[in-house]
Amino acid sequence: MNNYLKHTPVKILSKTWESPDTVTFKVDWQVQHDPGQFVNISIPGKGESPISFCSWNPDYCEFNVRVVGNVTEAISELEPGGTMHVRGPYGRGYPMRCFKGNHLLFIGGGCGVAPLKGIIEYVQHHREDFEGADLYFGYRSRDDILFKHLLDAWKSEFFLHVTIDRDAGEFQYSCPTGFVTEAIKHAQIDPNGKIVFLCGPPVMMDKTIPLLLEKGFHEDQLWVSAERHMKCCTGKCGHCMINGKYACKDGPVFRYDEIKGVTE
Amino acid sequence: MSVSPCSAQSLLAHEGKPLNSVMASDRRGERLGKILRKDQLKPLFQALQRKGSLYAPVKTDMVRFQEITTPEDVDAIDFSGHAFFPPKKYLLPNEEELFAIREGELRETVAELDQQFIVNVRMCDLNAVGILDNLYLDPEYPDPYYRAKRDATTFIGLNCVHELDEYCFCGSMDLQREYDLLLHDLGEAYYVDVRSDKGMALVEGLPDAEDDFTPPLPRTSKVLDPKGLWPFYADKWWAGDNELCVGCQRCTTLCPTCFCFDVKDDLDLDDLSSGKRLRVIDSCHSPDFTRVAGGHDFRASRLQRYRHRVMHKLQYYKDEFKRSMCTGCGRCIRYCHSKIDFVKTINEEFVHE
Numbered sequence: 001m002n003n004y005l006k007h008t009p010v011k012i013l014s015k016t017w018e019s020p021d022t023v024t025f026k027v028d029w030q031v032q033h034d035p036g037q038f039v040n041i042s043i044p045g046k047g048e049s050p051i052s053f054c055s056w057n058p059d060y061c062e063f064n065v066r067v068v069g070n071v072t073e074a075i076s077e078l079e080p081g082g083t084m085h086v087r088g089p090y091g092r093g094y095p096m097r098c099f100k101g102n103h104l105l106f107i108g109g110g111c112g113v114a115p116l117k118g119i120i121e122y123v124q125h126h127r128e129d130f131e132g133a134d135l136y137f138g139y140r141s142r143d144d145i146l147f148k149h150l151l152d153a154w155k156s157e158f159f160l161h162v163t164i165d166r167d168a169g170e171f172q173y174s175c176p177t178g179f180v181t182e183a184i185k186h187a188q189i190d191p192n193g194k195i196v197f198l199c200g201p202p203v204m205m206d207k208t209i210p211l212l213l214e215k216g217f218h219e220d221q222l223w224v225s226a227e228r229h230m231k232c233c234t235g236k237c238g239h240c241m242i243n244g245k246y247a248c249k250d251g252p253v254f255r256y257d258e259i260k261g262v263t264e
Numbered sequence: 265m266s267v268s269p270c271s272a273q274s275l276l277a278h279e280g281k282p283l284n285s286v287m288a289s290d291r292r293g294e295r296l297g298k299i300l301r302k303d304q305l306k307p308l309f310q311a312l313q314r315k316g317s318l319y320a321p322v323k324t325d326m327v328r329f330q331e332i333t334t335p336e337d338v339d340a341i342d343f344s345g346h347a348f349f350p351p352k353k354y355l356l357p358n359e360e361e362l363f364a365i366r367e368g369e370l371r372e373t374v375a376e377l378d379q380q381f382i383v384n385v386r387m388c389d390l391n392a393v394g395i396l397d398n399l400y401l402d403p404e405y406p407d408p409y410y411r412a413k414r415d416a417t418t419f420i421g422l423n424c425v426h427e428l429d430e431y432c433f434c435g436s437m438d439l440q441r442e443y444d445l446l447l448h449d450l451g452e453a454y455y456v457d458v459r460s461d462k463g464m465a466l467v468e469g470l471p472d473a474e475d476d477f478t479p480p481l482p483r484t485s486k487v488l489d490p491k492g493l494w495p496f497y498a499d500k501w502w503a504g505d506n507e508l509c510v511g512c513q514r515c516t517t518l519c520p521t522c523f524c525f526d527v528k529d530d531l532d533l534d535d536l537s538s539g540k541r542l543r544v545i546d547s548c549h550s551p552d553f554t555r556v557a558g559g560h561d562f563r564a565s566r567l568q569r570y571r572h573r574v575m576h577k578l579q580y581y582k583d584e585f586k587r588s589m590c591t592g593c594g595r596c597i598r599y600c601h602s603k604i605d606f607v608k609t610i611n612e613e614f615v616h617e
């Protein structure tokens with residue numbers, strides 16, 4: 001019997017530090033997946049961490065890892081040429097085919113921008129399927145901004161708006177200092193024909209969703225990503241349960257009306 | 265019902281013959297009865313010892329499942345009590361090696377398992393196996409560690425003719441007949457209800473029961489009102505029990521259907537490149553169970569954790585698998601540190617306003 005807990009070794013092609021605590025790995029792995037799905041990266045002796053796909057490319061995969069503890073620190077110490085152990089893909093990603101013809105709105109906070117980058121790349125590969133995209137990304141400080149090398153390209157192709165919680169200073173992509181929620185509040189957005197992808201810390205989601213509903217968005221236009229503690233990623237360990245649902249297999253991506261009002 | 269005679273010889277005639285395929289097809293629904301005289305029970309258990317390992321409840325300070333290694337020890341097997349810890353441990357050990365870590369690499373540790381026979385398992389604990397199967401043998405990601413143990417295990421139940429104590433409430437749960445064999449006490453003999461090929465292989469030599477008979481499901485004086493719990497989700501319904509719960513996790517530790525686990529890497533301190541990756545039984549009552557990076561904890565309060573356990577047992581699992589995850593074994597009430605009785609709370613206090 002196939003052991004679903006077993007990892008596949010993949011070769012690390014490159015490694016880029018995006019910010020002082022966040023690193024992107026590009027690995028030689030051609031695996032079919034939907035944006036929003038994730039893998040489990042294993043460091044023997046340290047443990048495993050669920051990490052989202054942050055790319056969408058038939059030739060390779062990218063993972064963006066923020067160092068917050070033991071396992072993520074050990075992952076960040078891997079080097080190009082070496083091996084990364086992954087299992088997956090897991091979960092239900094975004095059903096991109098259902099969004100054909102729509103204009104997409106991405107709202108991301110901090111690390112939450114990483115999985116959104118995967119959707120953006122999917123859109124870039126299927127440009128004719130979508131009207132366009134607006135990107136609203138919020139970071140704590142200038143140092144925390146992810147994927148700086150892509151900002152020019154994103155700005156030329158989409159509407160890009162980066163917010164910085166404090167001390168923004170001079171920055172060519174940014175608006176005045178403040179939270180991403182402020183930017184959404186003041187933005188003129190017509191909900192018609194739009195699909196919204198939200199990914200970020202719980203507080204960002206909790207504050208942004210009411211603003212969008214106020215602007216006339218319907219609940220079924222909003223897609224949220226639910227981060228939970230995960231061990232098995234296959235509906236067995238119980239850690240990720242959101243009442244009757246499993247974030248690892250029914251999610252991590254949910255249409256807002258599927259999990260709204262859940263108090264756990 | 266009449267009991268036909270049968271010699272111990274014919275009972276043991278099938279020894280040495282290989283057991284039926286461990287992936288035995290289920291005979292659920294098909295009724296097959298055999299008759300086992302009481303004096304044939306000991307030889308049957310001893311025959312099982314020769315085929316593999318025999319595990320049974322034994323009463324010491326309390327009733328516990330343990331291995332019965334010698335033929336004489338068969339006499340110590342308990343027929344009257346309710347085991348403190350369920351036989352779940354033979355399928356999901358508290359701690360289990362998933363991989364060996366050698367020179368910084370994971371190595372699969374596939375254990376060759378001997379046959380194990382678990383006898384005198386009560387109806388509640390037999391039902392727990394089917395409940396665990398739904399999760400661990402789900403078609404998309406079947407668990408090979410569980411599968412191996414499950415295939416190597418034969419469950420021989422002992423039907424409860426009387427409730428074992430005032431905490432049992434299995435009589436009000438939707439029990440199913442999921443076992444290889446079930447012994448039902450008829451006085452001078454046991455009626456053996458056969459439900460799988462694995463079970464049949466052990467009792468083929470016994471005479472067929474003559475009468476059309478199905479052992480009755482246990483009845484209990486304690487009953488859980490089968491009301492759905494969704495209307496009672498709000499905090500106020502759970503506040504009373506929550507004030508008493510100390511979060512000791514006895515309930516989840518002793519429950520035959522609690523399946524949550526954590527994965528831990530355990531390194532050899534003399535050689536940090538080797539060790540093992542373990543699956544360790546975990547509890548949703550544990551404070552860190554739902555904490556994520558950034559510090560957010562989705563069930564930060566004890567009330568949320570207590571509610572989650574009961575909702576999972578009685579509602580969430582049912583929504584998913586159309587059967588309750590609670591088998592009514594009563595352990596989480598019998599052994600609760602604070603004498604919390606969720607059955608009483610639900611029956612008496614969860615009432616529509």
Ligand SMILES: Cc1cc2nc3c(=O)[nH]c(=O)nc-3n(C[C@H](O)[C@H](O)[C@H](O)COP(=O)(O)OP(=O)(O)OC[C@H]3O[C@@H](n4cnc5c(N)ncnc54)[C@H](O)[C@@H]3O)c2cc1C
Nearest residue numbers: 049050051052065066069070071072228229230555556557
């Ligand atoms: C579906 C999903 C996708 C994710 N994608 C990314 C990503 O793309 N990039 C990224 O940097 N991080 C991602 N995370 C978060 C990442 O998995 C955790 O930060 C990581 O597991 C922490 O492990 P650690 O050993 O380094 O930290 P620890 O020292 O173990 O803990 C640090 C904190 O992380 C929490 N944590 C520990 N283990 C887990 C776990 N298995 N799942 C969730 N939280 C945990 C702890 O409770 C603690 O609060 C994702 C999580 C999920 C569930």
Ligand code: SF4
Nearest residue numbers: 509510512513515600
């Ligand atoms: S045994 Fe009782 S006190 Fe202990 S965690 Fe369970 S419900 Fe709470």
Ligand code: SF4
Nearest residue numbers: 519590591593594596
């Ligand atoms: S919830 Fe309690 S009564 Fe139900 S199966 Fe678990 S331990 Fe037994």
Ligand code: FES
Nearest residue numbers: 233236237238248
């Ligand atoms: S991560 Fe184990 S059940 Fe979802």
